[in-house]
Amino acid sequence: MNFEHTEERRMLADSLNRFIAEQYGFETRDRIAASSEGYSKAMWQQFAELGVIGALLREEDGGFGGGGFDIAVVFEALGRGLVIEPFLGSAVLAAEAIAAAGSDEQKARLASIADGSAIAGFAHDEPETHYELARVQTRAERGGEGWVLNGAKAVVAQGEAADWFVVSARSAGAVDDEAGISLFLVARDAPGVQIVGSPTIDGGRVAELRFNDVQLDAGALLGAEGQGYAVLERAVGRGVLALCAESLGAMEAAKAATLDYLRTRKQFGVPIGSFQALQHRMADLLLEIEQARSAVINAAAVLDGDRIVRERALSAAKASIGRIGTLVAEECIQLHGGIGMTWELPLAHYAKRLVMIDHQLGDEDHHLARYIALGRRLAA
Numbered sequence: 001m002n003f004e005h006t007e008e009r010r011m012l013a014d015s016l017n018r019f020i021a022e023q024y025g026f027e028t029r030d031r032i033a034a035s036s037e038g039y040s041k042a043m044w045q046q047f048a049e050l051g052v053i054g055a056l057l058r059e060e061d062g063g064f065g066g067g068g069f070d071i072a073v074v075f076e077a078l079g080r081g082l083v084i085e086p087f088l089g090s091a092v093l094a095a096e097a098i099a100a101a102g103s104d105e106q107k108a109r110l111a112s113i114a115d116g117s118a119i120a121g122f123a124h125d126e127p128e129t130h131y132e133l134a135r136v137q138t139r140a141e142r143g144g145e146g147w148v149l150n151g152a153k154a155v156v157a158q159g160e161a162a163d164w165f166v167v168s169a170r171s172a173g174a175v176d177d178e179a180g181i182s183l184f185l186v187a188r189d190a191p192g193v194q195i196v197g198s199p200t201i202d203g204g205r206v207a208e209l210r211f212n213d214v215q216l217d218a219g220a221l222l223g224a225e226g227q228g229y230a231v232l233e234r235a236v237g238r239g240v241l242a243l244c245a246e247s248l249g250a251m252e253a254a255k256a257a258t259l260d261y262l263r264t265r266k267q268f269g270v271p272i273g274s275f276q277a278l279q280h281r282m283a284d285l286l287l288e289i290e291q292a293r294s295a296v297i298n299a300a301a302v303l304d305g306d307r308i309v310r311e312r313a314l315s316a317a318k319a320s321i322g323r324i325g326t327l328v329a330e331e332c333i334q335l336h337g338g339i340g341m342t343w344e345l346p347l348a349h350y351a352k353r354l355v356m357i358d359h360q361l362g363d364e365d366h367h368l369a370r371y372i373a374l375g376r377r378l379a380a
Helices: 007-023 026-033 041-049 068-080 087-101 110-114 228-264 276-301 307-341 346-357 364-379
Strands: 120-123 139-143 146-157 164-170 181-187 193-199 205-216
Touching: 007 041, 007 068, 026 346, 068 087, 068 228, 068 276, 087 110, 087 120, 087 146, 087 164, 087 181, 087 228, 120 146, 139 164, 146 164, 146 181, 164 205, 181 205, 181 228, 228 276, 228 307, 228 346, 276 307, 307 346, 307 364
Parallel strands: 120 164
Antiparallel strands: 139 146, 146 205, 164 181, 193 205
16 A cells, blocks of 8 residues: 655645744744633635635535545644644534535535635533543524434533534433534524633633523434434544544654754753763654554545454554654653743643543543454454
8 A cells, every 4th residue: 555645745745844943933823822712713724725624625615635644644743733714624524514414504514614704613522521522511402393402512622712503412212322422603693602711721622511491403413313413423433544644743743852862962962862871862753653653544544444454453553643642742851851841931831731632532542442442343
């Protein structure tokens, strides 16, 4: 199998890396992260004009990419620049759910996502769900010709900025049944929707949503009633790949900063990078990062393949990324010494992002257990 990027992907990576280096430096990123919005509308529009958002969507959905390697290329560059604009929630998770299950009228919203004129939120996680995709307590009950929504969603990325949300709710079955989950499109200004935002430790903002007797018409239902689990799994799978690639980009940036420090910081009149003990630690780190890259490549290659093979590859990649990302964060901080913890140094922010990626869409332990369970199902 040929894992080399196409000319189009190489050009996209080059232009995106150049734009981030020139227009999205650390000081700019730090200012955006600390802002009340938690992202930059101007930057979001520029990313759209560069075609970065469109690269995450398939051609039939109004984009010009959407494959596993397209997602990997974009998010590796975003990770290298610590970009905090709403790519994951809007252009990957919410967009994929709409593309997979939406009617023609609903899919028309994808155009506004691709051109950056609208932001979609992905509201699935709930308090105390511990990453279990099927565990949904938010309820959707029939009300006249439509639906009535009640419940809460937690840690919705850029939820305050979203124009509308893809919301999962249980319309039938027990709280952890795969069957009986329905998806809905809910406007942010719908009566009964409450949005409470907060900053995150690694930059940007999230929101908690509450739905209090929210009245939805029949057209708000996304896909078939009670059949939302497969759509969620498909969307979250693409999100997992995106996070893994983002982590890889952040690892590469942290590695480069650490190598530069080891070459320039002197002790006893020589660069500390000349000390054999530090060379061995750095060599081990480089091998781990290459292992992470292989896991991302493997997941990207099977993203549109058989379900069990795809989900095992995604869980294997996320488990590996969780372990390796944390290791890279710890080692790079330690190799820098005390300066590695200072707020002014970008490394500290890369370290925080690497650790937090492990906790998004399932941590190392969750995905390792899932990988084993899927393997048993495959063997059976």
